[in-house]
Amino acid sequence: MRLLFSIAALTLVSAAPPVAQQPVQYTLAPEVSGGNITALRVQVRFRADPSGTTDFRWDDGWSGERHLWQWARDVKVQGATGVEQSNDGHWRIRAAPDASLTVTYRIVSAYDHDPTVEDSEQARPVVRPGWFYAAGNALFGFPAGREKAPVTFDWTGASGIGFASDLEHLAGRTRAALRPGTVADALESIVIGGHDLRTFPARDGSGVRVATIGSYAFTPEQLDRLARRVVAVERDFWRTDRGAPFLVTAAPLVGNPAVMSFGGTGRGDAFALWVDHRAPLDRMKWLLAHEYFHSWNPARLGTMPEDRDARPAHYWFSEGFTDYYARALMVRAGVISPAEFAAQWNEMLAAYAGSPVRTLTGAQAASAFWDNDAAQKLAYQRGALLAAIWNRRLLEASGGRTNLDTVMLAQLAAARTSDGYATDIFRRLAARSGLSVDDDEARHLARGEPILLPADTFGSCATIVTEQRPSFSRGFDAEATAAAGNVVIGVDPGHPAYAAGLRNGMKILERTEGEPDNALVPYGLLVEDQGAKRTIRYLPQGKERVSVQQMQTTRASDRQCGQTLGGMASATLG
Template sequence: MRLLISGVLAALMMAAAAQASPKAAPVITYTIAPRLSGPDLAALEITVRFKADADGVTRLELPDQAMGRKGAWRNLSNLTVEGADSMVEDGPAHRLVRSRPGRRLILRYTLSGVLNREPSQSDSYPAEPWIASSWFYVDGPSAMVAVEGRDDVPVSVAWDDAWPKDFHLASNLEGGALTDPRAAVLIGGRDLRIVRAGPLRLAVRGNFAFADADLARSLETILRAERGFFGDAQQTPYLVTAQSLKTENGSTFSGTGKHQAFAMAVTPNLSLDEVRVLLAHEIFHTWNPSRLGKPVGPPGYWYSEGFTDFYAHRLMAREGQITPQAFVAAWNETLRAYGTSPAIAMPGEEAAAKFWTDPNADQLAYQRGALLAAIWDQRLRAAGASLDAVLDAQMALHERQPDLTIAKALLEAAKSQGLEVRADIEAHIDQGRPIRLPTDAFLPCATVTDVTTPVFDRGFEPKVDDKGTMTVADLREDSAAYRAGLRNGAVIVQRRKGGGGDATTPYELVVRDGDGPVRTLTFLPQGATTQRYQQLVLTPEAAAAPTLCAFRPNPSPPSL
């Protein structure tokens, strides 16, 4: 009996030891090395280490579609797999690797760039790799080969020791906390600047209208506010990559969310206030819609985009990152654009179908969702509650019922807080009836009023040729632009001010006639007729006490 007990204890101890020292989970590792031509960077050499599938046939997924562009695999060359018996094409974007089952394999390939100069505004974002002689900016979907069927296998990225000592490097996958390499962003350069603020790293190239440290501090505040809003861990590392774009016409902010990261390219004429709100919107997408309901594509963008816009402004005001004046100005731009939109009465089904092809339908999703969020929040605040409580309930509901669509999750979460939203959705989203804010929608921060202004009329049509040169076409002689001295055929070197359909903001154009010198023209882009829309007016109380625009919820709101 004593021997039996001893044997049982030994077995238990062995089992406990096995649990205490589990077998290391398989990891797919990516090593990024430089391909140099003398001192200059010519390409990236990427090495991927992984184990073959259990049946000995492993399928590789090459980069293909990235931000609307197809055929990213064309930028890959010299693909080899060490340890394989063979590798054959399975269509242009896939490879079949045959080997002994479970064998350790090493994939190597060269990644070439499509841009080897400083990027301009028309380049927008590295949907395909940007690799120049002294820097690179690479988005995962356009660069990283994935092993099919490994959705649950951790991925890590490491930098090879061959990088020159004066190259600074950053990636969001250095910690190995992800399972999809295409969620990576890679940036490096001899002039790359890396700034830290708490858990945030900012990796930036080029010049902007603000200091790196100021942007990093703002980003850390945004991250802390939004993680706090959703109850996420505050110390998880987060990377923001930023590349400046040479200004050509107006301003541009391009970017995309990654795993614990955001990658962007921006013209330097955007102010820190403008960039703050744009980043607050984009980073909020870390949780909306993924934590609030099952996405449904364009039919649900009024929620995922509109509510994100609403909370980007609210949380920035709440954290003191924008002034009450800037908060009101941002809302007034939304209200003006919505009130004068030719698509204001477009039914929801049509708007969703045209989201990717009609800019007015695209913006309608942002506008309608933000305005409805403001109306519903005002109703809840009048009863001592807040829209924040609806989102809290929606997150809890999504955890219990992950297959519930985002609209249905909103309906149920709102009802749990005593708010009925179905009729508003049917009227303003489905049927397209125009939305009007009540006069007290933003009290005590601002009042809502109606304004009448001249219609926006540029007076000409900008024409862009195959080389990207913009010229003046169809100029009307009765226009303010003509009276200011603009003529057909003039080259538009730069638009410094104006645009966006705002008739109250002067247009300022730098133009050149033929081979002549450049000159600057200013005019108000106003037509002969008028238009009417809603605007916010900051209250004197909020001007003196900015916290009135924070709309902080009550700690313990009463039931409705």
């Protein structure tokens, strides 16, 4: 009996694990010519499928890009008996069952210039002579069906080229893992590097690293300090992840004189920022808070539809609630002042009031989401407005003891053991706390009725007022002008811009003043006209008038007011 048991045990130990459980090994290196980075070389090692045919492929799509394999060149396979490439980003590899396979390829740049604010599609890899930036979705192919397989990663860099990635949190040949990782983690990664990469290691016990390329209106040290503070605030809110590894990256965008642009995306245990080199540090507060909140919402609060066209109907929660908390948590912690909090809300409220798609039904907004910037913003706006309203209702119904935080923290716990969409879990837990959201969803999210904030939405420190103001209009076709290299197109002869001297054919060199969607603040443009430069200043007002809700603070900017504006429950305030 013992002998038989020992033989069986020995057989179990020595048997090879199934292919799906064997690690996929990634290695990344830069290709350099004459000191310039020309491409990124990827090596993927794995075992062949038992069927004899392995499908090597790219992710189906991410961030609006469906053809993520299109930047791969010179795909080669070692260990195969045959390889067939299809037109849909799949390489079908024939090999002996469980054979060792090595796929190598080059990733080239999606751009032949430094990315601008018009080029800020984060799915597309950037490889410039001095730096590179890429999301794992476009960088890494993988054997189909192995998304849950363990993964290792190594960077084999060249001298003088810095590198940073959340893939460094995973195991490598000479590196112990800071956390377990799978192929899915490799796809949801970010890599950045270059000759002037600045890195700030995690030496404060937070686990947070920061890496930046290029120059901005703020120093890398300022971004590092701000990022660590924002991360600490949100970890305290969720009561999780203290000390967990996390990476913040920043890549530069060349600005457009007519607009300022910055954005980011959450990448599991990292978030990646694309930042206009003119954007001030204050603008980074909201952006960092928004992107880091995505570490939980929706990833740990439930699932989202896999179908790309179905997801926009759920963005009111994943994006709108994230917008709400990006402002609420920062004012509670004093990262932004009550005045900054009001200014951020007022900017959004003005944009919502003037939105050309404000009354789209839910189905119409979802259908337009991927092709219409205003429709994309609508999901953020509607979700944030409803979050503020529902927070207030919970406070009032509970006598100040329960707020939206109560539901969100309960959802974090529930989602660990519950399957289902994050929106469905939220509805169920909100109802358990005495908040029914069905009527609001039907009116505002499904039918598209405008959302109006009650005057006391933010408590005793602020009131919501309604103003009648002119609609916001630049007086020219901004999109056509940007597409024409900032040469002015479509000036309205009846607009204040024309009266101030703006004409078609002038080249905009810089916007010197003005606020997005604010018709009451003067707009200034430095233009070049027949070789001469001059500044044109006017009020960006259209012919129509719109009703705009605005927040007015009513009490001194003390800490108690920051917590009240941030929607905290009295039990938490104590």
